[in-house]
Amino acid sequence: MLDKSGVRFIGSMGKAGGFNICPDCRSSLSKRKVPQLALVNDLYCGSLPEQFADLTWVKEKVCALYCITAHVTRLFQSSDTTQPRVFHGNTCAHEMNTVSMATVLPHTPTDVNGFLSVVFIGPEKFDLKRMGTLFRVRRQKIWSFLLWLHHQNNLYADIHLDSSIVSLYPEDGPILGLVEHIVEDHKLNFHIRPAEHIAASTGSSPDLFHRGQIKL
Numbered sequence: 001m002l003d004k005s006g007v008r009f010i011g012s013m014g015k016a017g018g019f020n021i022c023p024d025c026r027s028s029l030s031k032r033k034v035p036q037l038a039l040v041n042d043l044y045c046g047s048l049p050e051q052f053a054d055l056t057w058v059k060e061k062v063c064a065l066y067c068i069t070a071h072v073t074r075l076f077q078s079s080d081t082t083q084p085r086v087f088h089g090n091t092c093a094h095e096m097n098t099v100s101m102a103t104v105l106p107h108t109p110t111d112v113n114g115f116l117s118v119v120f121i122g123p124e125k126f127d128l129k130r131m132g133t134l135f136r137v138r139r140q141k142i143w144s145f146l147l148w149l150h151h152q153n154n155l156y157a158d159i160h161l162d163s164s165i166v167s168l169y170p171e172d173g174p175i176l177g178l179v180e181h182i183v184e185d186h187k188l189n190f191h192i193r194p195a196e197h198i199a200a201s202t203g204s205s206p207d208l209f210h211r212g213q214i215k216l
Helices: 023-030 057-063 109-113 139-152 194-202
Strands: 007-010 014-017 068-078 086-095 116-121 182-183 212-215
Touching: 057 109, 057 139
Parallel strands: 068 116, 116 182
Antiparallel strands: 007 014, 068 086, 086 212
């Protein structure tokens, strides 16, 4: 079974002309091993309807049966005064040693914030409203997604959906309560590359961290 997005087609007849294979899968195949993330390992859960194509990872966490990771987002504001809305940063997911299954969904904002934290480094004060869609949640989208899961996913069939909890989320905006989980540093040298700073503080290689630049 192949994902068609990984197949290169040629000609008007749509004949397969090759495959796109990531380095990890290529390495496993060269050793005659089944890649860890191969579809044959039953890791494919299907595709979401188009209406849920814009779900953010925060909204997914609000609706997740299991919360097994804590997310730390580190943002570096640009030192260029002409680009105050440009940030460099990354989000690292850390595994937790406790796993519990939700009996009521969605999770409350307080519960979700317990798995989130932000470290902001820059010359200005952190403004959550300038973060664009980074921590955006939408009340109706969360409820619609849960109703869809309740009817389409057997794992959600017996989960109680509480509309009173959904009302705790904004109609459209950043998740409430996140400001209490933000650490600001206005003195650190924010001219250095984010991954280099993290590597220096953890003793890890900068290549282990996802780097990116976002304009919000």
